[in-house]
């Protein structure tokens with residue numbers, strides 16, 4: 620080698636070596652599991668599998684860095700792709716967006732997958748497992764579009780059913796379809812069922828808890844809750860203009876919808892047991908998981924109630940997620956009764 624070429628060779632090798640000092644940070648960002656796409660949108664395993672292989676390297680906090688990410692400047696180039704990808708769309712933060720935003724994103728994904736724009740072509744050259752067959756592509760697109768509709772309006776189908784196909788009168792039946800309980804539900808719901816208005820006679824009561832799926836540990840988002848109870852005299856008092864099932868349930872009722880963590884709360888007064896009865900005081904409650912049928916869960920009852928059956932108390936201890944008996948405490952400062960109940964769905 621001529622002296623000049625030699626100099627050039629060692630200079631380039633030296634620079635290349637020096638570049639390796641500036642490694643990219645391959646630590647994965649901290650992730651809140653409740654916000655992950657696969658927790659919030661509850662996709663079937665094959666859909667999660669496709670997204671994990673084809674999209675997650677750039678659009679989630681779960682990037683799988685290849686070995687050449689440690690070779691600079693390739694690593695810098697990869698990291699800038701990952702950073703741009705994450706800033707455009709991060710599936711690990713899916714739960715932070717509103718239902719409408721989530722729906723928009725999924726529809727946009729469906730469009731880009733259909734066009735073949737995502738995953739990017741240069742990425743596919745290095746990742747065989749990210750290539751989606753035509754069949755897989757169409758399954759993914761169909762699922763994305765259908766789930767977008769559900770996320771935007773979790774109960775659209777259910778509500779139109781109750782209004783169009785549920786004759787009012789059948790809802791005046793004590794054993795009527797639990798869907799009747801959702802007629803008249805407001806469009807905007809929070810996680811709190813505010814049942815008794817401020818100023819209602821009785822002891823104020825707050826119950827909080829989580830709704831879990833059947834496995835008893837996965838929080839269930841978007842579950843509708845309906846509850847009603849007697850007033851402090853033990854009667855289902857009415858305003859007078861009630862229709863349908865409310866002619867039985869009376870004025871003390873409310874609805875709520877669980878959030879991404881499955882949270883709900885009841886704010887009300889403690890109901891009294893029916894006058895001259897030996898039935899314990901209770902709150903009736905119905906749950907409606909998206910895509911399923913609503914049903915009554917065991918009533919909320921209060922430990923220490925003289926009319927509680929001892930068997931019920933014993934079985935509540937064994938299986939708290941499926942029992943409604945709760946122990947009330949009292950907030951020393953406000954005097955409000957407080958309780959906790961986690962609900963495990965069927």
Ligand code: HEC
Pocket residue numbers: 670673674675676677678700701703704707708724727728729731732737738739742
């Ligand atoms: C190699 C990294 C990489 C992979 C893999 C990848 N993307 Fe992207 N994606 C990007 C980058 C970079 C951008 C932003 C620049 C752009 O639009 O090209 C982006 C943008 C997007 C956007 C927003 C585009 C816009 O117009 O706002 C969506 C939606 C998207 N990707 C969906 C997907 C889906 C769905 C997959 C899997 C099927 C996927 N991406 C796979 C890197 C990637």
